[in-house]
Amino acid sequence: MDFRVPDEIRAYLAELDDFIEREIAPLEREHNQYFDHRREWARTLWEEDGRPNPEWEALLAEMRRRADAAGHLRFALPKELGGRGGSNLAMAMIREHLAARGLGLHNDLQNESSVVGNFPTVHMLQAYGTAEQKAAFVEGMITGGVRMAFGLTEPDHGSDATWLETTAVRDGDAWLLNGQKRFNTGLHHATHDMIFARTSGDPGSPRGITCFIVPTDTPGFRVDFMWWTFNMPSDHAEVTLEDVRVPNSAILHQEGEGLVCAQHFVHENRIRQAASGVGAAQYCIDEAVAYARERKTWGKPLALNQAIQFPLAELHTECEMVRNLVYKTAWHLDQEHHMQVSDQVSMANYRANRLVCEAADRAMQVHGGLGYTRHKPFEHIYRHHRRYRITEGSEEIQIRKVAGHLFGFVGGRG
Ligand SMILES: Cc1cc2nc3c(=O)[nH]c(=O)nc-3n(C[C@H](O)[C@H](O)[C@H](O)COP(=O)(O)OP(=O)(O)OC[C@H]3O[C@@H](n4cnc5c(N)ncnc54)[C@H](O)[C@@H]3O)c2cc1C
Numbered sequence: 001m002d003f004r005v006p007d008e009i010r011a012y013l014a015e016l017d018d019f020i021e022r023e024i025a026p027l028e029r030e031h032n033q034y035f036d037h038r039r040e041w042a043r044t045l046w047e048e049d050g051r052p053n054p055e056w057e058a059l060l061a062e063m064r065r066r067a068d069a070a071g072h073l074r075f076a077l078p079k080e081l082g083g084r085g086g087s088n089l090a091m092a093m094i095r096e097h098l099a100a101r102g103l104g105l106h107n108d109l110q111n112e113s114s115v116v117g118n119f120p121t122v123h124m125l126q127a128y129g130t131a132e133q134k135a136a137f138v139e140g141m142i143t144g145g146v147r148m149a150f151g152l153t154e155p156d157h158g159s160d161a162t163w164l165e166t167t168a169v170r171d172g173d174a175w176l177l178n179g180q181k182r183f184n185t186g187l188h189h190a191t192h193d194m195i196f197a198r199t200s201g202d203p204g205s206p207r208g209i210t211c212f213i214v215p216t217d218t219p220g221f222r223v224d225f226m227w228w229t230f231n232m233p234s235d236h237a238e239v240t241l242e243d244v245r246v247p248n249s250a251i252l253h254q255e256g257e258g259l260v261c262a263q264h265f266v267h268e269n270r271i272r273q274a275a276s277g278v279g280a281a282q283y284c285i286d287e288a289v290a291y292a293r294e295r296k297t298w299g300k301p302l303a304l305n306q307a308i309q310f311p312l313a314e315l316h317t318e319c320e321m322v323r324n325l326v327y328k329t330a331w332h333l334d335q336e337h338h339m340q341v342s343d344q345v346s347m348a349n350y351r352a353n354r355l356v357c358e359a360a361d362r363a364m365q366v367h368g369g370l371g372y373t374r375h376k377p378f379e380h381i382y383r384h385h386r387r388y389r390i391t392e393g394s395e396e397i398q399i400r401k402v403a404g405h406l407f408g409f410v411g412g413r414g
Pocket of ligand 1: 152182186236387390396397
């Protein structure tokens with residue numbers, strides 16, 4: 001067993017740092033209003049339903065363009081898509097490293113854009129799309145010409161997505177879709193939406209749900225409003241589908257097997273999310289330690305108080321434990337089928353999401369009144385990462401999975 005960070009990953013992290021300093025940091029300094037205390041104000045069109053400001057998104061697009069030109073954006077994509085086929089372990093270490101640098105254009109939290117892209121829907125298309133679908137969508141999804149949203153959650157069904165009520169019925173050689181979607185992210189500018197709809201089977205059955213790639217300009221497809229969220233801007237839409245007609249060729253994968261596509265990337269996504277949580281938590285801890293050493297109360301450094309030291313030492317310990325679980329799980333994901341380590345992915349994910357929220361909260365506390373201001377990044381880090389305790393498999397749903405394996409209801413012992 002060798003616990004050292006592999007030399008090639010260490011070298012690549014240095015290469016990334018160099019690229020960020022040369023090509024991204026100057027751009028960030030030039031547009032500082034998106035990163036300093038004005039960040040949410042500058043990024044948000046408050047009078048237009050809280051949508052993202054297009055100038056802010058153009059800056060993110062320029063960051064991605066530079067990262068692509070330098071050969072970083074596609075790191076985790078397969079070679080046939082211009083990527084390097086980066087491993088799960090490498091991606092975990094990269095995402096941790098980028099988050100540990102703190103807020104910045106290199107790794108934006110609100111938009112989930114990074115110099116090293118994640119691309120969950122590209123992986124879905126690559127795995128399950130027809131040749132025509134891949135040709136039509138994949139390259140555009142990487143470079144930004146095609147913006148694909150993911151519509152699974154509904155007003156009455158989130159965690160219990162298998163109970164969804166959106167339906168699709170055959171109409172000649174086409175399908176008619178009716179229903180509603182909630183928190184459908186990216187709908188302020190999405191060109192397409194992956195809509196999950198029941199085509200057969202009973203409520204609660206994972207079989208019988210089909211994924212349709214629906215152009216958002218199809219008649220009957222309507223964005224009703226954006227939900228204003230804890231972090232702003234918001235691109236999390238309420239969507240209504242009324243007799244939305246799409247051809248049979250809009251189906252991704254097979255009729256009735258849509259949830260297989262949705263499941264495909266979940267494990268890789270969750271371990272990357274966990275790695276970012278570890279990196280952001282370490283950033284909060286390090287910043288709090290540095291401040292406590294420098295700030296004086298009663299004429300001596302704040303850091304001399306055990307009431308300041310102990311919570312940070314405990315968080316630092318927790319961070320080290322979760323980091324090791326994240327690395328180990330990512331390594332297993334590279335060796336085995338993802339379903340074999342499904343419970344470990346859940347463990348790493350919920351503990352890392354919880355950890356970063358606690359670390360951001362503690363950093364605010366150690367910084368006193370300053371910690372509560374927007375001139376420090378902790379409130380932004382907290383508000384963003386708090387989301388992952390609810391979305392993409394909430395904390396309870398992850399724990400439920402761990403319990404399922406522990407008690408033998410699911411997995412090998414079931
Ligand atoms: C910012 C944001 C972005 C999002 N983006 C998308 C997107 O792009 N596409 C998309 O499809 N969805 C998206 N979602 C929706 C997200 O996936 C759901 O909010 C999430 O799955 C939880 O569903 P729910 O809100 O309906 O909560 P519910 O399912 O109603 O659950 C409520 C609470 O009860 C808990 N709970 C539920 N069932 C159980 C149980 N059996 N045992 C114990 N506890 C339980 C949950 O963990 C949760 O804490 C987004 C949400 C947010 C906030």
